[in-house]
Amino acid sequence: MSWTLTEEHLEDLARGAAVLGTGGGGDPYVGRLLARQAIREHGPVTVLDPGELAGDALVIPTAQMGAPTVVHEKLPSGEEPALxxxxxxxxxxxxxxATMPIECGGINSTIPxxxxxRLGLPLVDADGMGRAFPELQMETFGVYGVSGSPMAIGGERGETTVIDTGTDNRRMEWLARGITIRLGGVAHIAEYPMSGADVQRTAVPRTLSLALTVGRAIREAREAGADPVAALATALGDTRYSHLRVLFRGKVSDVERRTEAGFARGRAEAVSFDGEHKLEILFQNENLVAMVDGEVRCLVPDLVCVLEAETAEPITTETLRYGQRVTVVGISTPSLMRTPExxxxFGPxxxxxxxxxxxxxxxG
Incomplete structure (x- = not known):
């Protein structure tokens, strides 16, 4: 059933999307500001359940593309994705x-x-990753037969490019990444144009609603003085992301991060509070694998989420830093993200x- 998304939803939505984004998907705070500005200027947004789409409706997902580290210095105006x-x-x-997210991640749940x-369009309550991934071919849309092309790219100075690589979504990503780098490391895109029937067949459904539920559960637990990680596990229990496992608790001891080829790549280490155990996380925009004492505990496409130890506020890969006290959790992905295809x-x-x-x- 459709529902109306207002400014009051944004803080919880952005927080929950950042959890599901596994450290990536862009800065949730910037995304929340962009959405707030658009809603204040143009009014609230109607959110459609995928089942409400007409089979022949044209849906065009929109997103930000590039290295999340760049956005801290190169803020979007908000016009680029509409362009x-x-x-x-x-x-x-x-x-x-209608438009919809390509992924469930910080800024990329709020860009659409x-x-x-801005454009007076409904927003579909679904996405093509069920989390965040760094590359455009890594979409359930593409896995199940939808072509990413043609796609369009919009730049901050009004530049536009259309890329059409037919059914070759990997080459589409390669070309779009090169253009994004030349636009300064971040750009905004519209891709995977598809029918309502294709959305219903290929998308991960109701992830916006889930992000809102997750963000609200964490906030309400904090306000009540309860354990927000336990509240997060309870909120996920009856969803497609039903299993949450605490992987590690400790303090960040080292972060190696570099911006290269249009991505934020690197690794982070943490030491347990008792000094007995060591965590290592590898990331490419998003967290890919968590290893404790050299043993794999959670691995892409399952979600590796780094949370602030006391509040369970999600920490993105570009904001990881030495000394942070963290709880790292692993969350199971929906079954359509675990098929051989x-x-x-987007597996290991x-x-x-x-x-x-x-x-x-x-x-583990």
């Missing part, structure tokens, strides 16, 4: 009837919200990791 969507509409010769408010696209091997995927509920 990308309108550019793709002109190329297709047809108006979109801002687009929806999905693992071939897709990132060059030498590990076989083992679900977080049975790993």
């Amino acid at each position: 990308a969507l309108r550019t793709l509409e002109r190329h297709l010769g047809r108006r979109a009837e 919200l801002a687009v929806a408010a 999905a693992l071939a696209t 091997a897709a990132f060059g990791l030498p590990h076989r995927f083992v679900p977080v509920e049975v790993a």
Whole structure:
């Protein structure tokens, strides 16, 4: 059933999306500000359940692309993703009837919200990753047969580009990444234009509602003086992300981070509070693997989430720093993200990791 998203939802939504974004998806605070500005100027947004879409409706997802580290110095105006969507509409010769996120992550759960408010479009309660991934071909849309092309890119100075690589989503990512780098390391995109029927067949459903539920559960637990991590586990219990496992508690002891080839890549280490155990996380925009004392405890596509130890506020990869006290949790992904086809696209091997995927509920 459709519902109305207002400014009052934004803080909880951004927090929950940052949890599901596994450290990536862009800065949730910046995304919340962009969405707030758009809603204040243009009014609230209607959120549609995927089942409410007409089968032949045109849905165009929108997002930010690039290294999240860049956004701290290169803030978007909010116009760029709407520009990308309108550019793709002109190329297709047809108006979109809705937009939606490509991923559930910090800024990329709120960029489409801002687009929806600015352009008067409904927003579909679903996305194409069920978390955040660093590359455009890593979408459930593509896994199950939707082409990312044609896609449009919008820059901060009004630049636009249309890329069409047919069914080759990997080459689309390669070309778009190069353009994004030349636009300063961050750009805004409209891609994977699809029918309502394709959304219903290929998307991870109701992830915006889930992000809102997750963010609210953490906030309400803090306000009540309860354990926010336990509240998070309870909130996820009856969803497609049903299993939460605490992997580690300790203090960040080292962070190595570099911005290269349009990504934020690196590793983080933490030491347990008793000094007996060591955590290592590898990331490429998003957290990919968590190892405790050299043993894999959670691995992509399952979610590795770094939370502030006392508040369970999610910490993104670009804001990890020495001395932070953290709780690291692993969260199971929905079943459509664990099929052989999905693992071939965004499982460990897709990132060059030498590990076989083992679900977080049975790993380690």
